[in-house]
Amino acid sequence: MYNRYGRRDNKYKARIKILVKELTPEVFAQKVEEEWSHLKDGPATLIEEEVQRIEGRFTRPVYARLPPKDTFLEAMLTAEKAFANWHRRNVHPHKVPGYAAVTLSLKRTGSAPGDVSAEQMDAIASLAERYSFGELRVSHEQNLIFADVCAPDLHALWREIRPLGLSTPNIGLLTNIIACPGGDFCSLANAKSIPVAQAIQRRFDDLDYLHDIGELDLNISGCVNSCGHHHIGHIGVLGGDKKGEEFYQISIGGAQGVHASLGTVIGPAFAQDQVPDIVEKLVQVYLEEREGEEERFIDTVRRIGIEPFKDYVYGTNHQTRRRNSGHLAAA
Numbered sequence: 067m068y069n070r071y072g073r074r075d076n077k078y079k080a081r082i083k084i085l086v087k088e089l090t091p092e093v094f095a096q097k098v099e100e101e102w103s104h105l106k107d108g109p110a111t112l113i114e115e116e117v118q119r120i121e122g123r124f125t126r127p128v129y130a131r132l133p134p135k136d137t138f139l140e141a142m143l144t145a146e147k148a149f150a151n152w153h154r155r156n157v158h159p160h161k162v163p164g165y166a167a168v169t170l171s172l173k174r175t176g177s178a179p180g181d182v183s184a185e186q187m188d189a190i191a192s193l194a195e196r197y198s199f200g201e202l203r204v205s206h207e208q209n210l211i212f213a214d215v216c217a218p219d220l221h222a223l224w225r226e227i228r229p230l231g232l233s234t235p236n237i238g239l240l241t242n243i244i245a246c247p248g249g250d251f252c253s254l255a256n257a258k259s260i261p262v263a264q265a266i267q268r269r270f271d272d273l274d275y276l277h278d279i280g281e282l283d284l285n286i287s288g289c290v291n292s293c294g295h296h297h298i299g300h301i302g303v304l305g306g307d308k309k310g311e312e313f314y315q316i317s318i319g320g321a322q323g324v325h326a327s328l329g330t331v332i333g334p335a336f337a338q339d340q341v342p343d344i345v346e347k348l349v350q351v352y353l354e355e356r357e358g359e360e361e362r363f364i365d366t367v368r369r370i371g372i373e374p375f376k377d378y379v380y381g382t383n384h385q386t387r388r389r390n391s392g393h394l395a396a397a
């Protein structure tokens with residue numbers, strides 16, 4: 067439908083969301099259904115034989131037969147807290163016993179999210195050869211993944227990626243920020259994204275605090291084209307421009323995945339240097355309101371709504387909020 071009706075005459079309007087808005091979601095859905103009724107069960111239908119034919123073109127890694135638990139790995143997890151932290155956040159289960167998928171974090175404090183140097187890439191390519199069947203994947207969250215690492219190698223791999231700055235144990239946490247290139251590199255930008263991400267990373271650089279906050283997606287886009295997916299961040303930051311000045315609109319409650327939702331803008335926008343303070347205030351409300359450590363930021367927003375966050379950020383609720391540990395105090 068986008069191919070047929072999309073706005074090819076105007077590059078700023080060449081977006082499917084613009085078309086959906088112009089047609090209305092109902093009319094767009096109706097047109098998709100009409101088209102589908104012609105295609106359904108036609109020659110393009112995917113059948114099992116075709117899946118098998120395509121699968122036959124791919125070779126799978128030659129996995130070793132490994133026990134589901136590795137005694138050396140278990141010992142290292144007990145002996146080294148930093149390794150255990152990294153394993154908890156950056157190592158993911160694998161369908162083959164004895165293997166794991168590993169995320170190399172490109173979100174070290176002070177780095178541009180997703181940025182990697184030529185020297186790092188050379189080193190990563192060589193590590194992929196040794197640890198993951200020569201294969202490397204890129205995630206939409208702007209990290210790199212070794213998809214097939216055997217458990218006995220995990221500790222050695224961790225030791226090798228540490229000096230390369232690729233072992234920050236922050237996958238799924240607040241500093242694993244998705245940020246578009248923004249005003250530093252993109253000619254369509256209204257505002258910068260990277261310095262905002264770096265300022266938030268610096269504010270939340272304490273790993274204990276970060277792990278205490280738990281799972282939280284924060285996404286930043288430098289304009290409404292939304293390449294940083296701000297609208298599906300648990301916290302979303304959207305850069306704008308008003309009379310030559312950059313400002314940032316904050317939304318909360320967005321999510322990707324099975325229970326996807328769009329974030330709601332909490333109110334008037336902020337100057338760039340205010341954004342870390344606002345994020346900190348949102349986190350403070352969450353830490354005070356959450357029902358147990360298992361309740362994630364997004365769950366709390368869904369349970370209590372955006373009003374308590376809004377009240378605190380815009381000062382209608384002057385109560386001082388403090389984390390139990392007293393790590394940060396509200397202004």
Ligand code: SF4
Pocket residue numbers: 246247248249252253254255256287288289290291292293294
């Ligand atoms: S969202 Fe970011 S990368 Fe995308 S067009 Fe806007 S400024 Fe450029």
